[in-house]
Amino acid sequence: MICSNILLVDNNKIDVVSTKNAFSTLGIATTLHFAESENEAWSLLQGDHKISPTPKIILIDINENGLSGLNLLYNIRRHPDLKSILVFVITKANDDENKVAALNLNIAGYIRKPIESENNIDFFSILNDYWNIIEYSSEKK
Amino acid sequence: MTHRLVNILLVEDDEIDVMNVKRAFSKNNIKNPLFVAGNGVEALEMLKSVIIPLPRIIILDINMPKMNGIEFLKVLREDEKLKNISVFVMTTSNEDSDKIDAYNLNVAGYILKPLSFEKFISSVATLKNFWQLCEM
Numbered sequence A: 001m002i003c004s005n006i007l008l009v010d011n012n013k014i015d016v017v018s019t020k021n022a023f024s025t026l027g028i029a030t031t032l033h034f035a036e037s038e039n040e041a042w043s044l045l046q047g048d049h050k051i052s053p054t055p056k057i058i059l060i061d062i063n064e065n066g067l068s069g070l071n072l073l074y075n076i077r078r079h080p081d082l083k084s085i086l087v088f089v090i091t092k093a094n095d096d097e098n099k100v101a102a103l104n105l106n107i108a109g110y111i112r113k114p115i116e117s118e119n120n121i122d123f124f125s126i127l128n129d130y131w132n133i134i135e136y137s138s139e140k141k
Numbered sequence B: 001m002t003h004r005l006v007n008i009l010l011v012e013d014d015e016i017d018v019m020n021v022k023r024a025f026s027k028n029n030i031k032n033p034l035f036v037a038g039n040g041v042e043a044l045e046m047l048k049s050v051i052i053p054l055p056r057i058i059i060l061d062i063n064m065p066k067m068n069g070i071e072f073l074k075v076l077r078e079d080e081k082l083k084n085i086s087v088f089v090m091t092t093s094n095e096d097s098d099k100i101d102a103y104n105l106n107v108a109g110y111i112l113k114p115l116s117f118e119k120f121i122s123s124v125a126t127l128k129n130f131w132q133l134c135e136m
Helices: A013-026 A038-045 A070-078 A096-106 A117-133 B015-027 B040-050 B069-078 B098-102 B117-133
Strands: A006-007 A031-035 A058-063 A086-091 A109-112 B008-011 B036-037 B057-059 B085-090 B109-112
Touching: A006 A038, A006 B008, A006 B098, A013 A031, A013 A058, A013 A117, A013 B057, A031 A038, A058 A070, A058 A096, A070 A086, A070 A096, A086 A096, A096 A109, A117 B109, B008 B040, B015 B117, B036 B040, B040 B069, B057 B069, B069 B085, B069 B098, B085 B098, B098 B109
Parallel strands: A006 A031, A006 A058, A058 A086, A086 A109, B008 B036, B008 B057, B057 B085, B085 B109
Antiparallel strands: none
């Protein structure tokens, strides 16, 4: 059974809308939360606007001009209450340095996003199938 | 990912489960070289000398003799050369404590072994699709 909250960190509004649409089309039974920056994401994980229960899954969408996600990932891995979160880095960019750094921080997947947005449904369908075969530990409030 | 045929290491002590994984790989046309270790100690030995290049994927059982899955994961994550390997737990243990320990050691997924072989084939098909999305 998929977890109740997923956090998407993405500074591209068009990508956010297309991700939202894919979740809705696929009927993914979770609440999708959004953050535009690493700071905003951190405040949703630990700050005044903390999401409860803590998300079990975070998607960090990297684009060529935007966030690297690495600081956020590093802070998540150092935090006792957050370090177990499954982080998926999603990108259209081809940045080997970022990939190696993210893999060293034990992300669950470094995933190349389809260039054509019409393939987004298939892309999220595969991810959703995967999220549905895995087990999660009990949720923290 | 699997089209580059990265090596996969299965750490599993139950011979029937090893056979099931091999059959499910075959049914799903997964052609990656599959190495098998019977416990954590054997897996670490294989990672240090036998498997070249290092596997990018480890499928890990939890309950095993000599060194169990969680103990193995702890050693793996402390080793600079091995710590970034993606680990997928595949176990019959539905204990919350095992899930917490495994996710604290940053496994990519914790999968309960399905009871029927048909469901097992289907879970491996889902894993294959996910692996194909991933760059490793």
